[in-house]
Amino acid sequence: MYDLKLIRETPDVFDEGLKRRNMEPMSAQILDLDKQHRALQAELQEMQARRNEASKQIGIAKRNGEDASDLMAEVAGIKEGMSEKETAESDLGNQIKTILAGIPNRPKDDVPVGEDEDDNVLVRTVGDKPELGFEAKQHFELGEELGEMDFELAAKLSGSRFVVLKGSVARLYRALSQFMIDMHVDEHGYTEVVPPVLVRDHVMYGTGQLPKFAEDSFKTEEGFWLIPTAEVPLTNTVAGEILKEDELPKRMTALTPCFRSEAGSAGRDTRGMLRQHQFDKVEMVSVVHPDKSDDELERMTSCAEDVLKKLGLHYRVVVLCTGDMGFGARKTYDIEVWLPGQDAYREISSCSTCGDFQARRMNGRFRSTETKKPAFVHTLNGSGVAVGRCLIAVMENYQQADGSITVPEVLRPYMGGKESIRLND
Incomplete structure (x- = not known):
């Protein structure tokens, strides 16, 4: 299994290893999925932060006898949106993991290059x-x-x-x-x-x-x-x-x-x-x-x-x-x-x-x-x-x-x- 962080930092080294294994480059595909995955994770974090903030505001409003219906509707919407994004985030994570799990190990530098x-x-x-x-x-x-x-x-x-x-x-x-x-x-x-x-x-x-x-x-x-x-x-x-x-x-x-x-x-x-x-x-x-x-x-x-x-x-x-x-x-x-x-x-x-x-x-x-x-x-x-x-x-x-x-x-x-x-x- 490869370290995704190393692929981000040295995609050329990763692709060179695949080339020596007689495989096509894969870093661009993996990093594109990784970019989408991290973007979804960031969105989920922002949504979770807003959900937590809105929940606090609901509590304050109720203690003050104020109408909290709009905030409650917002929280419900965030929850529904998060559910969809969590599924997408999980699917992307599993897709990346499956791709990485199917890639052979990188040969050491002193291993001769060959086909069979x-x-x-x-x-x-x-x-x-x-x-x-x-x-x-x-x-x-x-x-x-x-x-x-x-x-x-x-x-x-x-x-x-x-x-x-x-x-x-x-x-x-x-x-x-x-x-x-x-x-x-x-x-x-x-x-x-x-x-x-x-x-x-x-x-x-x-x-x-x-x-x-x-x-x-x-x-x-x-x-x-x-x-x-x-x-x-x-x-x-x-x-x-x-x-x-x-x-x-x-x-x-x-x-x-x-x-x-x-x-x-x-x-x-x-x-x-x-x-x-x-x-x-x-x-x-x-x-x-x-x-x-x-x-x-x-x-x-x-x-x-x-x-x-x-x-x-x-x-x-x-x-x-x-x-x-x-x-x-x-x-x-x-x-x-x-x-x-x-x-x-x-x-x-x-x-x-x-x-x-x-x-x-x-x-x-x-x-x-x-x-x-x-x-x-x-x-x-x-x-x-x-x-x-x-x-x-x-x-x-x-x-x-x-x-x-x-x-x-x-x-x-x-x-x-x-x-x-x-x-x-």
């Missing part, structure tokens, strides 16, 4: 691509041949974009989940949280999923939304709060199921586990002092990278261009892991700084020890990482010629010491 993922910029590459020595299979081929990844059964139960995992592959999935959450808590200093996965409208609005992206999520008949990411409840834990400055930074992590309708992705990644309606993800959320958000983004990204380093996976980090960046982000790093079966890099984590964009929507603030006044916090979020995609990466990178999968050493304690997954284990 082809314009993203490589930051670094870590590790080497594995030399398998044989033709690599994709994860779903490996899983189905092991008899432990069943898409047909999932389709029978729920339809497309679901999977049933069994046996050792199911345990490997669980091992990855526990390994990642333990790492972020024990080594990276995040506080583990188990949040609700059903939330109300205002919670989805606070992090930017509503109103613009309602079709991307699932909603129950009772009015709950199934969370698309734990970012939603974790970030909203500070909604409406005024934190003490020494409470910052707040770093939280959660392992939750996530639910996405995948609207607009028909025909994309239809085979396998890359793009599903239900998946698990370890999420990291930071709530920080505005001066610390840039450093926190680098820290958060390194925490996500640690997962892949400990698993021995080759990956690269890219900074997203303005056209590929998410709605609420000011800057985003994507971590793309190498998948031998696809012979391609695929996103496994996305870490973003949102500045005060989400904080303004949810009214999350802290009290500055210097000014003694409330100020908006900055929020960040990142995958640490998506469990299903990490399972894919482990299966494809650790596959053997005979179709078995070697279990990475860091996961073996979570696997009861098992070193490999084989058919009929």
Whole structure:
């Protein structure tokens, strides 16, 4: 959400941000509505002042036994006129709020300008691509041949974009989940949280999923939304709060199921586990002092990278261009892991700084020890990482010629010491 005062003071900066997002200028439209809105507010204040004055005069007239009918008629007229103007003022205020709520965050100055993922910029590459020595299979081929990844059964139960995992592959999935959450808590200093996965409208609005992206999520008949990411409840834990400055930074992590309708992705990644309606993800959320958000983004990204380093996976980090960046982000790093079966890099984590964009929507603030006044916090979020995609990466990178999968050493304690997954284990 944008600060309307800043749009009034620097409309050119606002429009430049939209231009970098490949959008048309909007300051003139917004400021015209704002001018009308403020004019109505001024009229209402004048009318209220006259109404109060006339009411006092009515009281004086009645105490003096004088005729107050003209004054009473004037007050009645003012009241009727105010009712109409209050409706118009409220409608204009809501119109401005709706427009502002649908505008994406302004990119940071160092974010590359571009239209889509082809314009993203490589930051670094870590590790080497594995030399398998044989033709690599994709994860779903490996899983189905092991008899432990069943898409047909999932389709029978729920339809497309679901999977049933069994046996050792199911345990490997669980091992990855526990390994990642333990790492972020024990080594990276995040506080583990188990949040609700059903939330109300205002919670989805606070992090930017509503109103613009309602079709991307699932909603129950009772009015709950199934969370698309734990970012939603974790970030909203500070909604409406005024934190003490020494409470910052707040770093939280959660392992939750996530639910996405995948609207607009028909025909994309239809085979396998890359793009599903239900998946698990370890999420990291930071709530920080505005001066610390840039450093926190680098820290958060390194925490996500640690997962892949400990698993021995080759990956690269890219900074997203303005056209590929998410709605609420000011800057985003994507971590793309190498998948031998696809012979391609695929996103496994996305870490973003949102500045005060989400904080303004949810009214999350802290009290500055210097000014003694409330100020908006900055929020960040990142995958640490998506469990299903990490399972894919482990299966494809650790596959053997005979179709078995070697279990990475860091996961073996979570696997009861098992070193490999084989058919009929």
